[in-house]
Amino acid sequence: MKQLLKNRTLRVTFYAFLLAALMLVTFTTVFAQDTTPTDDEVNAIAKQLYCPVCENTPLDVCPTEACHQWRELIRQQLAEGKTEEEIKQYFVDNYGARVLSEPPRTGLNWLVYILPPVLILAGAFILFRSFREWSKPKAVESGEGPEEEAGTSSDDEYIARLEQELKNRK
Amino acid sequence: MTETNTPNAPKRGVPLWAQITIWVVLAGLLALVGFGLKRSSNPMAEVGQTVPDFDLVFYEGYEHNGTAKMKLSDLRGKVVMVNIWASWCKPCEQEAPDLEDAWQLYKDEGDVVFVGVDYVDTPEGAFGYLKKFGITFPNAPDLQSNISSILNRQMGVPETYLIDREGVLRQIKIGPFASVAEIQSFIASAE
Structure with missing residues (x-):
């Protein structure tokens, strides 16, 4: 009986330790995920931003020390729980709107979004009109020059006479 | 032999109203861009001149x-x-x-x-x-x-x-x- 009780106590202690260890591992994993954002999470925001000092280099692929600092700044702000929009706004406030890969939809920037489709539509309209003009039968366009006019009328006369002759023979 | 058909040539090119509209829109666009650039540009310092305040x-x-x-x-x-x-x-x-x-x-x-x-x-x-x-x-x-x-x-x-x-x-x-x-x-x- 004593042995049975001892075995039972040992078993309970073992399970308690196992549970505690499992909980510890789980909490550590969750904690680690909360505090250290991955490179992918950082780059998802970094690729929407441009290096403020290099020309035309997205922040996620920029190899300079300065860009490394900015990526770390993004990681730090993500760890603090800031949203993507808040982080992008921080960059705009500090370094200007030029760091954004897409210009903000405000003021004159709207032209960037409106003009290209408008120009494409206008171009398509002009092409459509031109193709329609070109595809009209040439006869419609003829008759502009006196030589053409003369040539056409004599041809018509000849054809008319030919047709008349053929009719008469029938 | 001049009684052959001399059809009226179809009018070619962009109509006048469209030309006027295009030029007006282009001029307006240029004015808008110029105004925006002027408004967004900072005054700049030159050697020998007073530095704009900041x-x-x-x-x-x-x-x-x-x-x-x-x-x-x-x-x-x-x-x-x-x-x-x-x-x-x-x-x-x-x-x-x-x-x-x-x-x-x-x-x-x-x-x-x-x-x-x-x-x-x-x-x-x-x-x-x-x-x-x-x-x-x-x-x-x-x-x-x-x-x-x-x-x-x-x-x-x-x-x-x-x-x-x-x-x-x-x-x-x-x-x-x-x-x-x-x-x-x-x-x-x-x-």
Whole structure:
């Protein structure tokens, strides 16, 4: 009986330790995920931003020390729980709107979004009109020059006479 | 034989109303872009001319005459040396100790003011740099590159601007100073 009780106590202690260890591992994993954002999470925001000092280099692929600092700044702000929009706004406030890969939809920037489709539509309209003009039968366009006019009328006369002759023979 | 058909030639090209509309829209667009560019552009400093005013909000732990925020115009009557730097800039590190040594020579007189302007940097990088070189003169971030734009930054960093007692830009130093003596000579040119 004593042995049975001892075995039972040992078993309970073992399970308690196992549970505690499992909980510890789980909490550590969750904690680690909360505090250290991955490179992918950082780059998802970094690729929407441009290096403020290099020309035309997205922040996620920029190899300079300065860009490394900015990526770390993004990681730090993500760890603090800031949203993507808040982080992008921080960059705009500090370094200007030029760091954004897409210009903000405000003021004159709207032209960037409106003009290209408008120009494409206008171009398509002009092409459509031109193709329609070109595809009209040439006869419609003829008759502009006196030589053409003369040539056409004599041809018509000849054809008319030919047709008349053929009719008469029938 | 002239009774053959002479059809009216179809009207070619863009109608007049469309031409007028296109030109009006283009002119309006150009005016809009021009107006927008004029509105968004900062006034820029030129050597020999008064420097347009700008705000300075110093980094935590820095101040001038007990204030952590000031305008350039508040320093009228003093010689102001504005040094633009960044923590990622290696040439800036060359001159940083000399700048601090020079500041120690002028700070008690109160006649010359050094101001550091940190160009596109992270706070962490900036504080690390200031601590590493023991910089004690007031330093402020260049938010949205506004200050360097007004000062008409020429090449990159470091660059140093010397403004005389009347607020006129006297000299620009592109690149790092080589010695304290060079800094003293630079400042003397505004006296």
